[in-house]
Amino acid sequence: MRQQPVLLPYTDPAFAADPFPLYRQLREEGPVRRAVLAGDLDAWLVTRYEDGLAALSDPRLSSDIRDASDPRLMEQLPVTERESLMSNMLRSDPPDHTRLRRLVSKAFTARRVAELRPRIQEITDQLLDAIVPAGRADLVADFALPLPVTVISELLGVPVTDRHDFQRWTDEMIMRGVRRPDPAVVDAAWRQMRSYLTKLLEAKRDRPADDLLSELIAARDEEQQLTEDELIAMSFLLLVAGYITTVNLIGSGIATLLAHPEQLETLRNNPALLPGAIEEFLRYDGPVSPGIARFAREDVSIAGVNIPRGATVLIASAIADRDPARFADPDRLDITRQDNAHLAFGHGIHYCLGAPLARLEGQVAIGTALRRLPGIALAVPPGELRWRPGGLRGPELLPVTFTPDPN
Template identity: 50%
Template structure:
């Protein structure tokens, strides 16, 4: 009988994944939703798996009962996280120009202004919840600006995303309501872009859909907007919260950044390696029988890569459990590898760089305002999400 994934993976993911990585390269577990999955833990195997075309993101390759994740309607599910080439290649090519490093860098000044405005009331009050007051509203404002979503439609986005990622046990209908709300929002906004296009990404995607109808279907358009919105927001919220918490836990590294802010870009990459916002990759399905780390994976089975385990593999990074902001973090897997490497990686890194820099400048003596052990986390092994981060200035 397949053992359940240890419950402690939520509160102590690195402890769990270190033990797994040291004991075997691949493990099979029963996930909280009842499905079973193989979890890959070692860097070399993980990197190869992420780029292996025999591991498909398309759920049609899943064996019966192999995956029980929350299902989305076609209007949201026809996205890059459920596609392989050639559709994946076609859609990614359409949206990639909006996420080039040069175009994202042009957003820096506006993100800096937003970060400053959000930190001011926290600093003035002598402290507060850095997740609710800063780490959450900053990415939602940025990604909604990038997409061109009106300010008056943004308030409920975090609640909807959280409900979908960690459904409340006492309200089984909540995810369906969140999905319906997101579809209504995106449908309304897309209609508005058709009537009055703007300089935003969503207007460009609408034009790509309408100018040449075989490039994007209507479901692909809506699903792509959904993916950019939810993934771009959720991962950045978690990344910013984790980055600040990790620095507070390592005062020597905090002091090093205060002394030399030029270290921030490299520091963000090391913080992502050390505490990834998504400890495991999106699920993949074996299209044929294959081997990973000497373990046979039958066709149709679900495979997940433990990014948290792989990026702390001592075979790739010496002394991996030590936070070293000057470390060479090249080839880390936090944002994926291969054709499914995170499309929004430049934006995620920029937001984190700006957020960390703003906190260091405005709140150089920041301290955690609760016992570390009492911090609350979203009860999900798929995301490393702080529910709050009480701090004092």
């Protein structure tokens, strides 16, 4: 009997708060399930770890949305994104992806990222200095958001006075709520972001600085390794992807610890567990949910299921990362877990370039917050926390109380 596609209920607040019971059911029903996503789009959902790992490295599955057979995928993109912001690493395949990634990869090596630790710690302490006297805060708006925004802005060379604007545009473009967004508002935000980036890059052409955007401009103008659209699209990707998932990693990580006080106490007593704790937060409730989209370049068989050319394949990392065939007791948070090769950052050639930076920011932010916010607790019942409804997962707000420090 042919399975009916399952509807992922993005607009249901209960699903947004805890999608994992449905995820578990889908994984148990089969390794590949047809699903209906936001916008009534059809996809094939890959739910198990080994299949997802293989799919993320399968060259028959493209990252380029133009390989999709459903025209609605392209039609639902804002006009500005279709016209000029498609040429980024996330939406490209080799050889273009190889060329684009090589241009920026040196900025995100483990050594270069480690050199940022003192500045990340300084920004973290400055943000907490403003919080600790009050004894209460929204740890998303006051902490988890401004930290990675400041870090990526400084790395790229974005003026501090512009950060509020690009955060607002990003919220309107990407950070969707339960209600369907107004297409006019979304497209206006994309146009404003493109206009802003065009002017910012022009200013940096006139006055180059020691930052990543100036390096990309040199690659465009002197080495001819980028087209103008690729330069703008790359700037957009680095700016937005450089902070948006890290906000959710920090916010979700703290929220998860508050829901597991014994794990919080273990981590507070043994800060050396922080690196492993970050990996467990990424596995247990990562910032991308349910997963990563690809498009079949040809007919493909995954786990014995035939997927037609042009179909959307959603490699459900959030479901696969709780696969009991790969992880022992997968629905239990365990910050001491050793074997933790999760898929939250992807796999293969598209493995997240910013993973070392996100990990470092998560370690510094969460470790310092636990040290400087004694007695931290949710200021509302857990059921009242509002979670983003899909795609990019994390708490919208994280109201907490703690013992204030008047000094």
